[in-house]
Amino acid sequence: MSVITRNSYGAIAVNKVVIERMIIEDMLGMDDVLVLSNKKGKPIKEKPTPIIDPDYYDAVEVSEKKGEIKVKIYVVVNQGCNISETADKVFEAVENDFAMLRLDKPRTISVKVRGMTGVMNDEILKRNIDIVRNNA
Known part of the structure; x- marks a missing residue:
């Protein structure tokens, strides 16, 4: 699947894996405030390899339906970080x-x-909070 944008000069098609990879790299750069996780909330630990681990692709979903693109990112927020400020950073990075x-x-x-x-420890306190930004 690819995301397509059309204008008077033609069309731009970008594979969704490219977009997911860009988002993953941005999120890995925010390791001081968040950790990527799978849908169930299990953190995906960063591995010291030059390539992105396929497990990270479980943390980001890019979908297109009727020309509208939707992005979902699953995270675990580090203790002491404001959830809404962290979400704003993620929104800005994706945009x-x-x-x-x-x-x-x-x-x-x-x-x-x-x-x-x-x-006190590496225990994950379960939360189920969805923060959404809608663009017109």
């Missing part, structure tokens, strides 16, 4: 990725907080 590719902003961007890191 910047789309702008870099000259694509329209996604119709919806969802940050799905599936947990928070514990205070």
